[in-house]
Amino acid sequence: MSSHRPTIVDVAAAAGVSKSLVSLALRDAPGVSATTRARIMAIADDLGYRSHTWARALAAGRSQVIGILLNDLHSAYHTDIVEGIERAADAAGLTTVLSHGQRDPKVLAQRLGHLQDLSVDGVIVVSALLSPDALAHAAQRGPVVVVGRTTQVADTVGAVWNNDEVGAHLAVEHLARLGHTRIAHLAGSHRPASQARRAAFHATMTALDLPAPHLVCDDTDTVIASVRAGATTAVFASNDTRAARLLGAALDAGISVPGDLGVVGYDNTELTELLRPRLTSVDQPRHEMGQRALAILTDLLGGGPARVEVVAPRLIVRDSSGPSPTP
Amino acid sequence: MSSHRPTIVDVAAAAGVSKSLVSLALRDAPGVSATTRARIMAIADDLGYRSHTWARALAAGRSQVIGILLNDLHSAYHTDIVEGIERAADAAGLTTVLSHGQRDPKVLAQRLGHLQDLSVDGVIVVSALLSPDALAHAAQRGPVVVVGRTTQVADTVGAVWNNDEVGAHLAVEHLARLGHTRIAHLAGSHRPASQARRAAFHATMTALDLPAPHLVCDDTDTVIASVRAGATTAVFASNDTRAARLLGAALDAGISVPGDLGVVGYDNTELTELLRPRLTSVDQPRHEMGQRALAILTDLLGGGPARVEVVAPRLIVRDSSGPSPTP
DNA sequence: GCAACGTTCTGGAGCGTTCCAGTTCCGTTC
DNA sequence: GAACGGAACTGGAACGCTCCAGAACGTTGC
Numbered sequence: 005m006s007s008h009r010p011t012i013v014d015v016a017a018a019a020g021v022s023k024s025l026v027s028l029a030l031r032d033a034p035g036v037s038a039t040t041r042a043r044i045m046a047i048a049d050d051l052g053y054r055s056h057t058w059a060r061a062l063a064a065g066r067s068q069v070i071g072i073l074l075n076d077l078h079s080a081y082h083t084d085i086v087e088g089i090e091r092a093a094d095a096a097g098l099t100t101v102l103s104h105g106q107r108d109p110k111v112l113a114q115r116l117g118h119l120q121d122l123s124v125d126g127v128i129v130v131s132a133l134l135s136p137d138a139l140a141h142a143a144q145r146g147p148v149v150v151v152g153r154t155t156q157v158a159d160t161v162g163a164v165w166n167n168d169e170v171g172a173h174l175a176v177e178h179l180a181r182l183g184h185t186r187i188a189h190l191a192g193s194h195r196p197a198s199q200a201r202r203a204a205f206h207a208t209m210t211a212l213d214l215p216a217p218h219l220v221c222d223d224t225d226t227v228i229a230s231v232r233a234g235a236t237t238a239v240f241a242s243n244d245t246r247a248a249r250l251l252g253a254a255l256d257a258g259i260s261v262p263g264d265l266g267v268v269g270y271d272n273t274e275l276t277e278l279l280r281p282r283l284t285s286v287d288q289p290r291h292e293m294g295q296r297a298l299a300i301l302t303d304l305l306g307g308g309p310a311r312v313e314v315v316a317p318r319l320i321v322r323d324s325s326g327p328s329p330t331p
Numbered sequence: 332m333s334s335h336r337p338t339i340v341d342v343a344a345a346a347g348v349s350k351s352l353v354s355l356a357l358r359d360a361p362g363v364s365a366t367t368r369a370r371i372m373a374i375a376d377d378l379g380y381r382s383h384t385w386a387r388a389l390a391a392g393r394s395q396v397i398g399i400l401l402n403d404l405h406s407a408y409h410t411d412i413v414e415g416i417e418r419a420a421d422a423a424g425l426t427t428v429l430s431h432g433q434r435d436p437k438v439l440a441q442r443l444g445h446l447q448d449l450s451v452d453g454v455i456v457v458s459a460l461l462s463p464d465a466l467a468h469a470a471q472r473g474p475v476v477v478v479g480r481t482t483q484v485a486d487t488v489g490a491v492w493n494n495d496e497v498g499a500h501l502a503v504e505h506l507a508r509l510g511h512t513r514i515a516h517l518a519g520s521h522r523p524a525s526q527a528r529r530a531a532f533h534a535t536m537t538a539l540d541l542p543a544p545h546l547v548c549d550d551t552d553t554v555i556a557s558v559r560a561g562a563t564t565a566v567f568a569s570n571d572t573r574a575a576r577l578l579g580a581a582l583d584a585g586i587s588v589p590g591d592l593g594v595v596g597y598d599n600t601e602l603t604e605l606l607r608p609r610l611t612s613v614d615q616p617r618h619e620m621g622q623r624a625l626a627i628l629t630d631l632l633g634g635g636p637a638r639v640e641v642v643a644p645r646l647i648v649r650d651s652s653g654p655s656p657t658p
Numbered sequence: 659g660c661a662a663c664g665t666t667c668t669g670g671a672g673c674g675t676t677c678c679a680g681t682t683c684c685g686t687t688c
Numbered sequence: 689g690a691a692c693g694g695a696a697c698t699g700g701a702a703c704g705c706t707c708c709a710g711a712a713c714g715t716t717g718c
Contacts, residue, residue: 011703011705012704012705013704013705021668023668023704023705024667024668024669025666025668027705027706027707028666028667031706035667037665037666040666040667054444054448055448055704056389056703056704056705057449057450058385058386058389059704059706060704061385061673062385062386062672062674062675062705063673063706063707064673064705064707065673067385069449077409077413077414078407078601082404083405099448100430101429101430102429102431103429104429106414120381121381121382121383122385122396122428123384245605248605251607252607274405275605278572278579278602280578280583280607338674349697349698351697351699351700352696354675354677355676355697362695362696362697363696364695364696367696367697382675383673383674383675385674385675386673386674386675386676386703387674387675387676388703389704390674390677390702390703391677392676392703
C-alpha cells in the first residue's frame with residue numbers, strides 16, 4: 005500500500021528488466037525489441053506510471069517545456085496568440101506553461117525570472133511592456149522570443165510583430181475612401197506599436213492630401229468635443245478597447261455612429277462583435293504570430309540565429325464605419 | 332568561459348565551503364553563522380546563482396509551485412480569480428504556473444495531467460467544465476481545489492463557488508421591485524451553476540407570486556420574439572456575455588433597453604462598463620474566491636481536510652435595468 | 659569452428675539539490 | 689586538564705531520470 009508515485013524502477017521490477025531499458029522503451033528510443041517495448045508499455049500503463057518531467061529534465065538537460073509570459077490575462081488580444089503558440093507546441097511535442105505580469109514591467113521581469121528558474125527550454129514573451137534590456141538580459145539565461153513590437157534589441161532575442169504601418173494605412177485609407185477628410189487618431193501609449201501607428205497615421209494623412217491639422221490625442225473627451233465642433237467625422241483608434249470607450253462616449257453624447265462619426269479600431273478582438281454598431285477593426289493574424297514565434301524559438305533551440313518576422317494585418321469592415329456625413 | 336549556469340557547487344568552491352553549507356545559507360536555514368551566510372549570499376549573487384527549482388523539488392519532495400488550470404483565457408470572469416490566487420500565493424511564498432483547456436473537458440483533463448506531471452505541489456482548477464470524476468481522479472495524484480460550482484464530489488477535492496441561488500434571487504427581485512412581472516430567464520448550459528441559477532429563478536418567481544408561465548430558454552431570438560409580443564419586459568441572463576448578445580439583438584430589433592426591456596447579467600465582467608446601456612449585473616467576489624481557494628489548498632498541503640466554501644454575490648445596478656414600461 | 663558483427667539489454671555515473679549523520683572546533687564547567 | 693555541549697560545518701546518499709560504455713547472445717561469413 006505504498007502511496008508512492010511509481011517510478012521507472014518500479015516498472016522495471018515489475019517487468020523484470022533494467023530501469024535503463026524501461027527508460028528507452030518509454031521514450032520510443034531505438035534498441036528495444038518490439039515485444040519487450042509493448043510489454044513494458046503495458047506494465048507502465050497498468051501501474052499508472054507517468055514520467056517525472058523534472059527528473060527527466062535534470063538528467064537530460066532539456067525539459068521539452070517552454071514558458072509563455074503574457075502581459076495580463078485580461079487582454080483578449082494576447083490570448084489568441086497564446087493559442088497559436090500552444091497549437092504549434094503541441095504539434096512539436098512540447099509542453100507549455102503560462103505566467104503573466106499584470107501589465108507591470110516589474111512584475112513581468114520577475115515572472116520571467118521565475119519561468120526561467122523552472123529551467124524551461126525557452127520563453128516566449130507575449131507583451132510589449134518589457135524593456136529591450138530586460139529581454140536581452142533574459143536571453144543570456146536561455147532562448148527568448150518576444151511577440152509584440154519592440155525597439156530593435158540585441159540580436160539574441162527573436163521577435164514577431166504585425167506591420168503597424170500597413171495597418172494604420174489600411175484604416176485611414178478606408179475612412180478616406182468613404183469620403184472622410186477630417187480624420188482624427190485616438191492614440192495609444194508611447195510604446196513602439198502605438199508610436200508606429202501614430203506615425204503611419206500622419207504619413208497616410210499627408211500622402212492622401214487630407215487637410216491639416218491632423219488631430220491626435222489619447223483622450224476621448226477631446227475627440228468628442230472635436231466631433232461636436234464639426235472638426236472630426238472619423239476616428240482611427242489605436243486599439244479596440246479605446247474604440248469601445250469612444251463608442252460609449254459618443255452614444256452618451258448623442259453622436260450617432262456611423263452616421264455622425266466613423267470609427268475604426270485595431271486588433272479585431274471579440275469586442276468588435278459584441279458592441280453596437282459592430283466595430284470595424286484592423287486584424288492581426290494572431291494565431292499565425294503565435295506559430296511563427298514558436299518556430300523562431302525552436303530554431304533558436306536548435307542553435308539557429310534569432311530572427312525578427314513582421315506579418316501583415318488586414319482590415320475587417322463592420323458597421324462602425326460608414327460614408328462621411330455630407331458637410 | 333563556461334557558459335554553464337552556476338550551481339551551489341560553484342558557489343561553494345568560490346566561498347571555500349561545502350555545498351551543504353551553501354544550501355543551508357541560501358535557504359535561510361539555521362546552523363550557519365551570520366558572517367558566513369552573508370559572505371555566501373554575496374558570492375552567490377555575484378555569480379548570478381539562481382536556485383534550480385526542480386532539482387530542489389526532486390531532492391526535497393516539494394516544489395513550492397502550484398499549478399492553476401483555467402477554462403480558457405478568453406473569459407474575463409476567470410482572470411480575476413487567478414489574480415486573487417496569485418496574490419495569495421505570492422504572500423505565501425509560492426510560485427504559480429498557469430495552463431488552460433480551451434473550454435474543452437478533454438483538453439482540460441490532459442492539461443491537468445501535464446500540470447501534475449510537473450510535480451507541482453497542488454493544483455487549483457478554475458473551471459466548472461471538469462467532471463467530478465476527473466477531479467477526483469486528479470486528487471489521487473495530489474491536492475486539488477476547484478473554483479466553480481460542481482455537483483458535490485469526493486471529499487478529497489476542495490471547492491469554492493458563489494451562491495447562485497442568492498445571485499439569481501437578487502437579480503429577479505431587483506427587476507420585480509422595478510415593477511416587472513413578465514420576467515424571462517436567458518439560461519446557460521446544463522452545468523451546475525447554470526442549473527442552480529435556473530432553479531433559483533423559478534423559485535424566486537414563484538415566491539414573488541409572479542404570473543406563470545416563466546419563460547426560460549437559451550436562445551436570444553425566442554426572447555426577442557417574446558418581448559415583441561409583449562410577453563416579456565425584463566430578462567435575467569445567466570451571464571454577461573449572454574446579456575451582451577441579448578443587448579445587441581435588442582438594438583438590432585429596435586427594442587430599447589432599458590425602456591422596453593430590462594436586462595440583468597451575471598459575473599460583473601468588464602463588459603458591463605463597455606456596453607451601452609451599461610449592464611446591471613450580479614457580482615461574484617472573484618479575488619476573494621481566489622484567495623479562499625489558495626487557503627483551502629495550503630490547508631490541504633498541510634494535511635487538512637478538503638472543504639467547500641460558498642461566498643455571497645451582490646447586485647451591481649447600472650443602466651440596463653429600469654422601471655417596467657406601463658402596460 | 660572461430661572471428662566479427664548487430665541487436666538487445668544492463669549497470670553505474672551524473673544532473674543540482676536536500677537531508678541526515680557525522681566531524682571539528684571552541685568555550686564551559688568541575 | 690579532562691569531559692562535556694553546542695554551534696558551525698562537511699561528506700555522502702538520495703530524489704527519478706538519462707546517457708554511455710560495455711555485456712550477453714544469436715547470426716553470419718569464411
